[in-house]
Amino acid sequence: SQQGEEDPQALSIQEGENATMNCSYKTSINNLQWYRQNSGRGLVHLILIRSNEREKHSGRLRVTLDTSKKSSSLLITASRAADTASYFCATDAWGAQKLVFGQGTRLTINP
Amino acid sequence: DVKVTQSSRYLVKRTGEKVFLECVQDMDHENMFWYRQDPGLGLRLIYFSYDVKMKEKGDIPEGYSVSREKKERFSLILESASTNQTSMYLCASSSVGDTQYFGPGTRLTVL
Numbered sequence: 516s517q518q519g520e521e522d523p524q525a526l527s528i529q530e531g532e533n534a535t536m537n538c539s540y541k542t543s544i545n546n547l548q549w550y551r552q553n554s555g556r557g558l559v560h561l562i563l564i565r566s567n568e569r570e571k572h573s574g575r576l577r578v579t580l581d582t583s584k585k586s587s588s589l590l591i592t593a594s595r596a597a598d599t600a601s602y603f604c605a606t607d608a609w610g611a612q613k614l615v616f617g618q619g620t621r622l623t624i625n626p
Numbered sequence: 627d628v629k630v631t632q633s634s635r636y637l638v639k640r641t642g643e644k645v646f647l648e649c650v651q652d653m654d655h656e657n658m659f660w661y662r663q664d665p666g667l668g669l670r671l672i673y674f675s676y677d678v679k680m681k682e683k684g685d686i687p688e689g690y691s692v693s694r695e696k697k698e699r700f701s702l703i704l705e706s707a708s709t710n711q712t713s714m715y716l717c718a719s720s721s722v723g724d725t726q727y728f729g730p731g732t733r734l735t736v737l
Contacts, residue, residue, distance in 0.1 A: 546723075550728075555731070558718075603669070
């Protein structure tokens with residue numbers, strides 16, 4: 516299985532601090548995506564990074580991808596209470612039409 | 627704006643009942659997916675479809691079937707609901723090799 520694994524499983528920080536979450540996977544990928552899920556809701560797509568990219572930014576989000584280490588990180592800068600959610604990475608293997616999701620990181624931003 | 631809708635947010639059924647979960651997308655996406663999400667297990671793929679009348683088993687298809695008669699609609703069927711099928715069910719759609727867009731989820735309780 517090429518299931519992604521997020522680390523840490525849970526993260527609690529103060530508002531205004533930066534939050535970093537990591538994801539590791541097992542096989543070659545076409546792209547890697549990060550999603551957010553608020554409690555009891557569906558997943559919302561945050562950012563997609565392709566296998567030939569090393570870094571991508573979107574607002575306060577910064578994603579890096581290291582294909583040699585089969586890992587990715589998601590950095591949220593200047594965190595806000597509204598960022599409290601679970602964050603999932605998902606990998607899309609070459610030739611596959613489905614994503615494989617990790618277990619997620621539960622992020623709590625304390626006011 | 628992209629939209630994936632699911633027929634119910636909350637559903638309560640009895641053991642042995644036949645259950646239909648409906649998902650509709652308005653983005654003309656080829657691919658549609660059904661996942662279940664359970665604490666500690668993350669998202670697990672039940673079935674997916676890459677075209678009308680086409681379906682592929684995911685990681686946990688046992689006890690489920692699907693139907694895709696029209697491109698915009700993907701139904702998940704529990705032939706005889708059991709208590710271990712109590713879960714959050716998430717539907718998603720995507721173009722080939724692209725971001726998945728999720729519905730709000732259906733929380734199913736089987737008594």
